[in-house]
Amino acid sequence: DTEVTQTPKHLVMGMTNKKSLKCEQHMGHRAMYWYKQKAKKPPELMFVYSYEKLSINESVPSRFSPECPNSSLLNLHLHALQPEDSALYLCASSQGSRAYEQYFGPGTRLTVT
Amino acid sequence: GEDVEQSLFLSVREGDSSVINCTYTDSSSTYLYWYKQEPGAGLQLLTYIFSNMDMKQDQRLTVLLNKKDKHLSLRIADTQTGDSAIYFCAETLDYGGSQGNLIFGKGTKLSVKP
Numbered sequence: 211d212t213e214v215t216q217t218p219k220h221l222v223m224g225m226t227n228k229k230s231l232k233c234e235q236h237m238g239h240r241a242m243y244w245y246k247q248k249a250k251k252p253p254e255l256m257f258v259y260s261y262e263k264l265s266i267n268e269s270v271p272s273r274f275s276p277e278c279p280n281s282s283l284l285n286l287h288l289h290a291l292q293p294e295d296s297a298l299y300l301c302a303s304s305q306g307s308r309a310y311e312q313y314f315g316p317g318t319r320l321t322v323t
Numbered sequence: 324g325e326d327v328e329q330s331l332f333l334s335v336r337e338g339d340s341s342v343i344n345c346t347y348t349d350s351s352s353t354y355l356y357w358y359k360q361e362p363g364a365g366l367q368l369l370t371y372i373f374s375n376m377d378m379k380q381d382q383r384l385t386v387l388l389n390k391k392d393k394h395l396s397l398r399i400a401d402t403q404t405g406d407s408a409i410y411f412c413a414e415t416l417d418y419g420g421s422q423g424n425l426i427f428g429k430g431t432k433l434s435v436k437p
Contacts, residue, residue: 214365252411252427253366266424300365312425314358314365 213237214315216301222321225291231318233284233301242284243312244276245300253300259284291322327428329412334434341399343431345412348393355388357397358411360430366411369397399433407435 214235223229233242241260245253258266259278267276273295275287284301298319302312326348335341347355356371372379372386372395379386385398399406412428 216365250430252429253425255424258424302366311368311371313368316365319363 214301214303214313216299216315216318218318219316220319220321222323223288223291224323225293227291228287228289230288231286231299231301231320233286233303233315234282235303235313235315236282237303237305237313238281239303239305239313240281241304242278243302243304244284244286245302245314247298247300247317249297257286288320291320293322296320296322327412327414327426329410329428329431331429332432332434334436335402337402337404337435337437339402341397341402341406341433341435343397343399343410343412343433345395345397345428346393347395347412347414349414354415355386355395356411356413356415356425357384357386358413358427359408360411361408369410402433402435404435404437407433409433 217232221229243258244256246256247253255268256270257276262278262281273290277285298317300317301315304312328346333341333343353374354371357369358366359369360366370379370381370384370386372388377388383400387396395412409430409432411430413425415425
């Protein structure tokens with residue numbers, strides 16, 4: 211199983227809503243990542259969890275809050291987002307320090323109204 | 324510094340070979356990658372090459388690395404309409420034995436005409 215799954219596939223939320231994005235992998239990977247991708251742009255790294263601990267936070271605003279409940283799951287909690295936060299949010303995983311083999315999920319298309 | 328450059332568009336005819344080029348600036352790059360992204364989808368890791376290799380072949384894909392010129396290319400033989408997508412070149416840097424983050428180019432949109 212080389213699959214990373216993400217739910218929901220699409221999400222529309224208002225600026226006062228609280229929602230969560232979910233990511234799951236069952237490959238035994240110990241590093242998980244959140245990326246943000248705007249239209250016609252490459253993905254930008256947001257957070258990295260390594261062995262369930264937050265190891266990298268790329269100066270992401272606090273309205274994005276990551277959580278790694280266990281080695282298979284990664285959440286991204288959203289609160290008080292802005293319309294410019296609308297993007298494709300991609301989750302990825304890799305085997306420990308082998309960041310060179312990152313497997314990506316299909317993404318959640320987020321629209322903030 | 325860290326910078327990965329790619330041409331933005333490439334158009335080929337079905338059955339022809341496609342060559343997508345990429346240049347990078349950081350000589351401490353240790354792994355270089357090609358990812359494919361179809362419309363509305365996530366990224367698919369196509370292949371990667373270690374920086375001590377010159378070439379890697381995997382079925383229809385051939386990756387060439389010229390370390391002197393910091394140039395990476397992806398050749399797709401017998402290009403099919405299903406190969407139409409955006410192709411991202413990416414690198415990771417070696418930080419004392421551990422791998423750094425993926426640094427992506429802006430992506431090359433490949434259009435395959437029947």
